[in-house]
Amino acid sequence: MDLSFLEAPLIIAGITGVFAGVIAILDSIVNNYGTVTLSINGGKKELSVEGGTNLLNTLSSEGIYLPSACGGRGSCGACKCQITSDVGPHLPTETPYLTKEEMKDNIRLSCQIKVKTDLNLQIPDSLFNVKQIKSKVVTIKDVTHDIKEVVFDLQGETIDFVAGMYMQIVVPGYGKIKGSTQRAYSISSNPSDNGMCELLIRLVPGGIATTYVHEHLQQGQEMELIGPFGDFERTMDDTIMVCVAGGSGMAPFKSILFDMLEKGETGREVWYFFGARTLKDFFYMDQMKELEKQWSNFHFIGALSEPQPEDDWDGETGLITDVLDKYLKEKMGDKKKQGFLCGSPGMINACNNVMTDNGITLDQIFYDKFA
Amino acid sequence: MAPDIHPLMLLVASIFTSNILLANFLGMCSFISISKDIKSANGLGMAVTVVLVITAALNWAILKYVLIPLDLLYLRYIVFIIVIAATVQMLEMIIDRVSPGLYMALGIFLPLITVNCAILGVALFMEIRSYTFTQTLFFALGSGLGWWLAIMALAAIQKKIQKAPVPAGLQGPGIVLFTIGFMAMAFIGFSGMVNVQ
The missing domain is CATH 3.10.20.30 (Beta-grasp domain)
Incomplete structure (x- = not known):
């Protein structure tokens, strides 16, 4: 039988094999850094x-x-x-x-x-403190039409964090998204509850992680969390705290304010400005009113920029920066103040301007730099 | 039969009169896309030259000692491509280890060379024209230097063009193709110097 037709494939295979072998040997020598x-x-x-x-x-x-x-x-x-x-x-x-x-x-x-x-x-x-934790989703609650409050049980693990820090969630691949994605969210629960972790996640249209949380995440499901990270925290002096937030920017302040209440730091004067468009974007109003009752130096100022007739709103209206400006000028006195911000980069910029115009220097204004 | 040309003559010819880019129009894609700044053009030119010399030598040996004796000349295309791909892969690993600085300078250009047709073109010319081993080496070196020279020249010209008032319809690739055409015509002016086929 004539086997010469095998010659060409064998030669190709031989040459390819020799080169593959050389590459493999080279790889094990060259890429071995010991x-x-x-x-x-x-x-x-x-x-x-x-x-x-x-x-x-x-x-x-x-x-x-x-x-x-x-x-x-x-x-x-x-x-x-x-x-x-x-x-x-x-x-x-x-x-x-x-x-x-x-x-x-x-x-x-x-x-x-x-x-x-x-x-x-x-x-x-502080990064030595960071852990990767397999958590379990306990509850997912709609707090507004586009913000979910998600509570994770850390299943025996604990996180040691200062109020204001954030966690990263590891979103597995789903649908067309290949590979896992990590996104950071501020912790809204109290540091003393260190066996659990509560995050506020607002739906960003087209966002990989927020879409997953809003449309796919189920109660009882396991999820990887990594953290805590961040250096956004309250200072420990006697200045007036001026906090400004919008949307899911509520999260770190909820954690900070309830931590202060729990630790008895109620001697400090705190003004918390929270901005939303309409009443349907507003949440945690009861908790804030409750906080005001227990803490006479705490003032919660909610403002709607576009109140609807059916909202029946009798609080402040207008952009949160205008409201902030008014209060800084008229109601808050001359005592030294510090700014704490959480929200979109645009909001942070605008607040920075209003605060510096009212005598709070940039080194006294604190915020996380992620959007 | 190997043609009777002195290797040094071949070197000069392949740089100027039969420039692989401007006379044979091989390796155009990376020539056009990577010629926007001089630093990248320089890195790519150097990488092309090194790969050309190494692969031409390897391909010559395989041609002479494997393909011709076994009468398998028709496999040369596929074999040449395998050799080029493997060489680039190995070179990338070695440079990464030995000279991280050079590795960074070359960056993405090194793997891109695998699909640069000038490399395959030189291997095929070497076969068609039956060059000897020395001739092949000098031809490959000359072609590489010629390619390097051409891309550096184009990058330098493009730097000038950025400040020139180019008509709207010609901006981008249009004016670049015109420029290459003019460069090719200029290089044809060398053709009286030495003539090698």
């Missing part, structure tokens, strides 16, 4: 890890979770950390997320840095 040491915060923690993967994943496999909203795809710019040893110049994938000052300080996006040699890192100490 064990490297990560020295965190000047030797406070030393990790021996396998080199070859990116820093974000290497750290999370060792139980240290840097904040990350995109899961390491380099599209959120959240996983910043300072690398004090030399890892080469900034990559084109990093520069859009870093300011000039950050670049000078060797701040890097950890998801873009491949661990090849021993590294010295600086991360906030």
Whole structure:
């Protein structure tokens, strides 16, 4: 039998095989970085890890979770950390997320840095506290037509957080969305309830995580949470706290205010301005009224920008910034004040302007920078 | 039969008179798309040159010692492409390890070279014209340098064009294609120097 027709396929297979073999051998030699040491915060923690993967994943496999909203795809710019040893110049994938000052300080996006040699890192100490927790959804409640209050049971785990911090939820792939997505939401529950976690999630049209929570998430379902993160918290002095929020920006203030009440910090004067369009966007009014009753120095000012006739609204109307301006000028006196903001970037900008016009300097205004 | 051309002559010819880009119009896609800034053009030109020399040498050896003796010349297209793809892959891994700086400078351009037709073109010319090993090396080096020169020239011209009042209908790829045409005509002016086919 003539087998010469096998010659061509065999030659192709042979050549391909030889190259595949060479590549495989080369890969195991070249990409074997061996064990490297990560020295965190000047030797406070030393990790021996396998080199070859990116820093974000290497750290999370060792139980240290840097904040990350995109899961390491380099599209959120959240996983910043300072690398004090030399890892080469900034990559084109990093520069859009870093300011000039950050670049000078060797701040890097950890998801873009491949661990090849021993590294010295600086991360906030609070990140050692971050855990990945398999939680269970206890309740999902509509608080307005587009905001859901979701309560997670941490199933025996606890989170140690300061009121105002946020958690990341890990949304599994669904429908056309491949791979998991992480998004950050401020914790609205009280720090003393550390076996559970309550988040307020507003539906963003087209949003991956919010659509999942609003349309797919079921009671009793398990969900990964990572956190707590963030440095938005109340100061511990005697200034007047001026808090401004809109929509799901209610979350950190609910946590902060009830924490203050519980810890007996009711001597401090607090003004909380909450803005909504119509009454149907307004929520937690009862809880705030209740808080006012128990805490004479607490003032809750709700304002509707477009009150409807059927709302029967007798409170403040207009944009929350105008209401804020009026109160700052007319009702709140000359005592030193501090600003606390949570809402859209546009709202934060506008409030910053109103507050600085009324003598609150920018270093006395606090907010989280995520939208 | 190998043509009787001195390798150095072949080197000069492949840079100027029969420039792989401007006389043979090979490798146009990356030429047009990566010529917007000089730094990237430089990185890509260098990468193309290195890959050209290595793959031409490998392909020459495989052609001479495997395909011709076994009378399997018709497999050359597929074999050449396998060699090019594998070489680029290996080169990428080695550069990543040995010189992270260069790896970053080349960035996405290195894998893109796999589909650069100038690389396959040189391998096929080498076969059609029955070059010797030395001739192949010099031809590949010359073609690479010629490609590098052409993309650097185009990048420099494009920098000028950015400030020029280009008619609306010609903006973007239109004026770039015109420019390449003029460049090709200019390079034809070299053709009296040496003539190699």
